[in-house]
Amino acid sequence: MGHELYETAEYALRELRAKGADGAEVRVSRGAMDELNLDAGKFSLMRTTFSSSISVRALIGSRKGTHSTNRLDRGTVDAAVAAAVEAAASSDPDEAEVISAGIGGHEFDLGKAPSEPGLIYDRMDGFMKAVKEGYPLTDVMQFIVCHNGWDAAYANTNGTRAMTAASQYNVSVTFSTRDGDRTTSMNGSGYTAKDLGMEILSYPELRRLIAGSAAELDARPVEGKFTGSLLCSPECFGEFLGEVLGNCVGGGSIISGTSPWKDSLGAEVADRRLSVSFDPLHARVVNGSRMQDGYLAARQEIISGGVLKAFALNEYAALKTGLTRASATDCMVIEPGDLTLDGLIAGIDRGILINRFSGGSMAPNGDFSGVAKNSFLIEGGKVVGAVAETMVSGNMLEMLKNLKGLGSEQDFGGGSAIPWASFDGIVISGK
């Protein structure tokens, strides 16, 4: 592990003290990345980056200043310390600004394997051949696989020391399907994995989306306007719920008082089948952060059985509002239900299976509207065709109470665990 990073962190803490900081925390990292790119169906670029970073947060009394930079030589660290102290000196006191309490020393060896560029190439080449053979109309527009490896140190003036070493592969694919002059909307998927042991096309969501792409060539607008159901892919459901949580349980919305759920702790905010947590330690999350706000991360229940259990507050927001700090604020896990995808479709009389939502940000009151991309019309419990130029709108907060069905299969993209879900009461409009 990169214990030499502690030397930089300790040096920065000493200098921060010497320059007048009463408390401070420092994050230092060093890493390397190999990235192979394929554009318009052809290998194009091999990219290697060597990176480092230091982020400094200084408190003078309860006045805060931060600075970050990307070199670790003493001159640069000195400049970072000076900038953070200058910023703190110019700030106002705020009693909610604290350095997290000391928790001693911790090491997190999450598995750091060296990059294997040859394997990256072989997996990408295998994917391209499999797509060409199985889905000859599909064009892979951009395809990126990268290996990241890093060491990261955290240190604060209350004695906390934490070191993490990790590596991972990130896969990202963007594609469309073409037949003569007909082209589908572009679609894409990706995931994070500890290794490349699995063939890339074996990732279930990617395989499902590519397999369904050719059917989108016949996409047409829905006729007229109706109120129906929305069957959300895991990616879409995660995106919707992420918007809701950001607007309703995030620190900014609680401090500002704009959260529609600000007075709803302990109250039912969703269908009772819905349970949501943040869990960076979940078995299917790759390299989830072991440290949260200077403390050890742990699973944080947000909604359980439809009841709001906690807000996703960091220590600042918790002290500011007098509420409880969350032990995790990322890596969303939604508990699965009991319906297969076929079962969810069969339960819908008329609605849209939405794979990708291209929409405006949710309004503070939950209203949303946007275009259903790479999506399909469901009628009489069956998928009957692809849709184009079709908009969906509703209210996300009401939607969570109008849960129709919850899928039994979760998607694991490396940073979350999310099932399919269907909702009633959505306005669907075409031409």
Next chain:
Amino acid sequence: MLMDLLAPYKPRISGHTELRFQRNGARGVGLLKGNIVNNSSSESSGLSARVYKGGFWGFASGSEYDAKAVEAVLAAAERNASFLNERLGSPKPPFKALAGGSASSKVTEVTDSEQKVFLDFAKEVDGYIAKKYPGLTSRSVSLRSDYIEKLFITSDGADGYSLIPRTFLYVDMTAMADDGSPIDLYEVFGGAGFFADRFGDPAGLFAGIDAHHEKLMRKREGVFAEAGSHEVILDAKLAGILAHEAIGHTVEADLVMGGSVAGPYHGKLVASEMVGLVDFANTAMGAETPQPIYVDDEGTLAEDAVIIKDGVLTGFMHNRETAEHFGHKPEGNARAYAFSDEPLIRMRNTAILPGESKVGDMIASIDDGYYFIQWNNGQADLTSEFMFGVVEGYEIRKGRLGRALRNTTISGVAFDMLKTVTMLSDDMDWTSNGMCGKKQPLPTGMGGPAVKCRVNIGGR
């Protein structure tokens, strides 16, 4: 001093090689209901090399920039290009040489301000809002300044320097509607330049803040737009994002090669004959653009890229590789965000050209429609189907502006929608406060006049 580091390598690098030093800096403060939630600065710098060999690129970067680091990134980039050549070997010749030249941006010096200056300015604006409008549920004031500084040489003998700063103040206000719904609206002040170039006395912003509050109060009483296809006016900000998202991306040549719908449209009528669209390099209508590019990161001297002329799709945006592929001339669209990023085909300052109408006449010409002004996000794909979230808009009834609107979304297929354009205002405006996303983020400028056309509206 840094050019002294790079210059000795000019005669040594060969084939097609780029060597670039870059520094990105930012300073920001943020107040949420008077609480200082952000008080920070950052700087990131380093060196990169990119080598083109046999039709493949090798790239490497590091944060050090002494002579040893230069040798290291050159060797690693060469090794990466060889990695692909060894596996795929279909040797292509190097690019046609460009005339080696030198170009520089007009701004050549970072004129940063102290953190205290930033914070005091934001606090004064926030204090004004807090005192004058105590009934607001929430308010946030954020001030951010950033810059990108680049210095490079290429194996063609070219060298270049650019420094592009921008500074913006974001004001967001939230009020409760009578039905208990929080209603918010944001406004952006600022533009190209460092803080001292853009802002002086905070009191100079107060009239704009008052106007913004008035708009929020109207939105608080607002109604929902009616879903369906409607005749509308898109104000300059929306025309800009339309030019950028719905048209600009489809004509980036790498995406044309990836299957963009614009490919087969080249040379064809794609818009009303009154529509013109240009990706300006550095100067438009006699003034410097928000993101002035005089030379791109491949060493191509920048020129305007004319995309649509008299309604006909006439051009794409290129890097040197795609320009050779299509037999077009490169015009300087290859840009990277950070030192550790490779140049990609990116927009610079993309705008629909103004027409001859007055906005008042445009409103008067609509019996039943909408006037959309401000957006909060936008997306489009390679079919040119677009979606923009609209956060400020008004009804138009019998030729007059009516009630304000709650948030809505508009959509359409740009190459169809542009054929419905019947009026363009005789003025235009630029925005450049966001980041365009295409593997890397990047500041771009976008602009246009008010546009009368038909779009689909999502609503209740």
